[in-house]
Amino acid sequence: MKEARVQVKVPLVPRPPGKEPEEIAVFGVEQDKLASTNFRTVSGKSVTPSSSPDPLIEPAGPVAGRAHVPVIELDQFRRVKRRRMRTFGRVPRWGKGTTRWQPVAAVSTLLALALLIPAVLVWPRAVDPVKPIPVPSVIGKVTPPAPSPAVPVTYPEPQVRVYLSATGTTMNLPLEEYVTGVVAAEMPAEFRLEALKAQAIAARTFIVRRLAANDTSGVPSGEADVTDTVSHQVFIPPDQVKADWTRLGKAKEWEKLQQAVRESRDAVMTYQGKAITASFFSTSNGYTENAEDVWGNPVPYLQSVASPWDKKLAPGFEETITMKRSEILQKLNLSASSIPVTAQQNGGWMEVMSTTQGHRIKEMRIAGTPFSGPEVRKLLGLRSSQFSWKTDGDEVQITTYGYGHGVGMSQWGANGMAQEGHTATQILKHYYTGISFGQASKMLASK
Secondary structure (H helix, E strand, O other), X not given: OOOOOOOOOOOOOOOOOOOOOOOEEOOOOOOOOOOOOEEOOEOOEOOOOOOOOOOOOOOOXXXXXXXXXXXXXXXXXXXXXXXXXXXXXXXXXXXXXXXXXXXXXXXXXXXXXXXXXXXXXXXOOOOOOOOOOOOOOOOOOOOOOOOOOOOOOOOOOOEEEEEEOXXXXXXXXXXXXXXXXXXXXXXXXOOOHHHHHHHHHHHHHHHHHHHHHOOOOOOOOOOOXXXXXXXXXXXXXXXXXXXXXXXXXXXXXXXXXXXXXXXXXXXXXXXXXXXXXXXXXXXXXXXXXXXXXXXXXXXXXXXXOEOOHHHHHXXXXXXXXXXEHHHXXXXXXXXXXXXXXXXXXXXOOEEEEEEOOOOOEEEEEEOOEEEEHHHHHXXXXXXXXXXXXXXXXXXXXXEEEOEOOOOOEEHHHHHHHHHOOOOHHHHHHHHOOOOEEEEHHXXXXXX
8 A cells, every 4th residue: 555645835833932842643533544633732722623624724814823734744654554554464574683584484384385285185084985996988098009910930841852762763842742741651541630740740850850960861862861661751742642542532531631731830849959850650569668778879758658549449459470480590590400409399499588668578588599679570570579479389479569669659559649639749748758849941941
């Protein structure tokens, strides 16, 4: 509020000497009046304000005696201002020396509020229930784009050179077509699909190991990777298989064979990152063999496991043949004179010395000469190295159990597992201990 200042020119009236004027404060009924007036007395008489509307204006006309004129006192005006300030509620300022503390007090107040307000906002209130976090509506929701899936790396399909023993020529064909020809030749088409898939993976693994090692052993020309005989894997060209099976009314078997190769495409068995020696055979005697008992060297993934399905399913599980004693001795390069007469009569000239973990003959003695079970099987042309015999005069009846060398996967055992609902992966992991799986094309890409 601005102060009203009024300047009034009044004549100076001489005062009697030695007499101080007497101030009379007048009126002041309301404390918020703009100003107060003082009246001075002259010659002992008091003069009241005239009836003029404005008391601050000197009245017109003569005045008897010495006139009293109003004089505005600035001190009075200052007191009125202070009263107005108190009336409107202004708080007086601090003392003289408090100005320097005002910034410090302001900063302290702001810091206190900054600490107090968050605490009040997060302070738990018993009356407020815990509200669940609202789930944003799906409508209008902006979701970041999903990352695009990584494009799998593809590798060129390897090629296989097969030496065809019937014509003495070499056939060059893709890996999967070669596997199709091997499965058609090595496993009956009537077997379950999972057994055929297991056979396809085993056949693919066998050739990939040779390709990775540049192994051409056993190939007459040396310009092929593998032959089409039992020395490696029996193989029939796929075109010939398709034509023969179609003529024999086995179109469904051909489709199943293709499905087995297609669903197992590019898969191989590995051990420590390398393709394994995926040996397989037809029928077990109830067990498979340790590799060292057949080939002399231990292989960690070619260990003896049980195979009870063969006895139930395989038609050639047990077979008996008859041979002359002289024929046996001849094939073993032995002389009949080395056999005592008594031994010739009771059959004591043949005896088993030890057996393998796979329940086959490990060592035996014939006419006093030691032989290994696999050696006798090979020289006599037996189906298995587990066999028994009995003599009838000069004849010897030999009964074999199982068919094949017994190392790796039994094909009839694989079909038995497939009939029980086992997958190709489960079949292979049963017959090959501790193996993993890899990609043939990837393994041969850097070759």
